[in-house]
Amino acid sequence: MKTYAYESRLAPYIVGLIQQKRSDGYRYEFEAYILHHFDQFCLDQGDDPGGLTRDVVMAWVEQRPTESKNYRNQRMSFVRQLALYMISLNCEAYIPPTFAPNAIAVPHILSPDELHEFYQAVDRFQPLSTAPSQIPAFCRIVQRVVPAILLLWSAAVRRLLSEEGCCESSPWPVVHLSIQRAERPYGLSLGGRATPVSTL
Numbered sequence: 001m002k003t004y005a006y007e008s009r010l011a012p013y014i015v016g017l018i019q020q021k022r023s024d025g026y027r028y029e030f031e032a033y034i035l036h037h038f039d040q041f042c043l044d045q046g047d048d049p050g051g052l053t054r055d056v057v058m059a060w061v062e063q064r065p066t067e068s069k070n071y072r073n074q075r076m077s078f079v080r081q082l083a084l085y086m087i088s089l090n091c092e093a094y095i096p097p098t099f100a101p102n103a104i105a106v107p108h109i110l111s112p113d114e115l116h117e118f119y120q121a122v123d124r125f126q127p128l129s130t131a132p133s134q135i136p137a138f139c140r141i142v143q144r145v146v147p148a149i150l151l152l153w154s155a156a157v158r159r160l161l162s163e164e165g166c167c168e169s170s171p172w173p174v175v176h177l178s179i180q181r182a183e184r185p186y187g188l189s190l191g192g193r194a195t196p197v198s199t200l
Contacts, residue, residue, distance in 0.1 A: 001027070001029060002029070002032075002033075004032055004033070004035075004036035004039075005036075006035070006036065006039045007039060007040075007043060008039045008040075008042035008043050008047050009042070009047050009049065009051065010038075010039065010042055010051065010052060010082070011039060013052075013082060013085060013086050013089070013091070014035050014038075014039060014082060016085065016089075017035075017081065017082050017085040018031070018032050018035070020085065031078045031081075034074065034075055034078050035078055035079075035082065037075075038060060038075070038078070038079055038082075041059075041060055042056060045059065051086070051091065051092060051093060052079075052082065052083055052086060052092075052093035052094055053094055054094040056094075057079060057083070057094045057096045058096070060075065060076070060079060061075065061076040061079070061096055073098075076096050076098075077098075079096060080095060080096050080098075083095045083096065
C-alpha cells in the first residue's frame with residue numbers, strides 16, 4: 001500500500017480521513033491517490049489559510065477537457081468526504097454539491113387536458129396510403145406508437161374489470177384496433193386479446 005506525502009495546510013485532515021477510513025476496513029488507495037493530487041492542487045492555488053473554502057473546492061471540481069463526468073464526480077466525492085470529516089472535527093469547510101453522472105431530463109407529466117387532446121389527436125389520425133419509404137419519419141413513429149398505446153390501454157382495462165369481478169359480458173364499449181402493414185392482420189378487442197381477422 002503506497003504512502004503519499006501531504007504538504008498543504010489540509011494535510012493533517014487528509015491523513016486523518018485516510019486513517020479513519022482504513023480503520024473502518026476500507027483500502028482507500030485510489031482515494032488517497034486523488035487526495036494527494038488535491039493536496040498538490042491546494043499548494044498550486046496558494047494554499048489558502050482559510051482551509052477548505054468554496055473557491056478552492058469549485059476550482060477543483062471543474063471538469064477537465066480530458067476527463068469524463070464520472071471521473072470528475074469521483075474527484076469531487078473524495079473532497080466532499082474530506083469536508084464532512086473536517087466538519088465533524090468542528091472545522092469550517094465547504095461541502096461541494098453532488099453532480100449527476102449524466103444529464104437527466106425532467107419528465108413532463110401530461111395534465112388531464114393534455115391527455116384528452118392527445119387521445120383526440122390519436123382518434124383523428126389516418127394512416128397515409130403512400131409507400132412506406134415515402135412516409136415521413138414522424139408518421140412512421142405514430143403508426144407504431146398508436147397501436148401500442150391502445151394495446152396497453154386495453155390490457156389495463158381488462159385487468160381493472162377482472163379485479164372488480166366483472167364478467168366477459170360487461171356493458172363496457174368494445175374497442176377494435178386494426179394494425180396495418182403487418183405480416184398478418186390482427187383485430188383487438190377490449191379484452192386485450194389480439195385475434196386474426198380475415199378483412200380490415
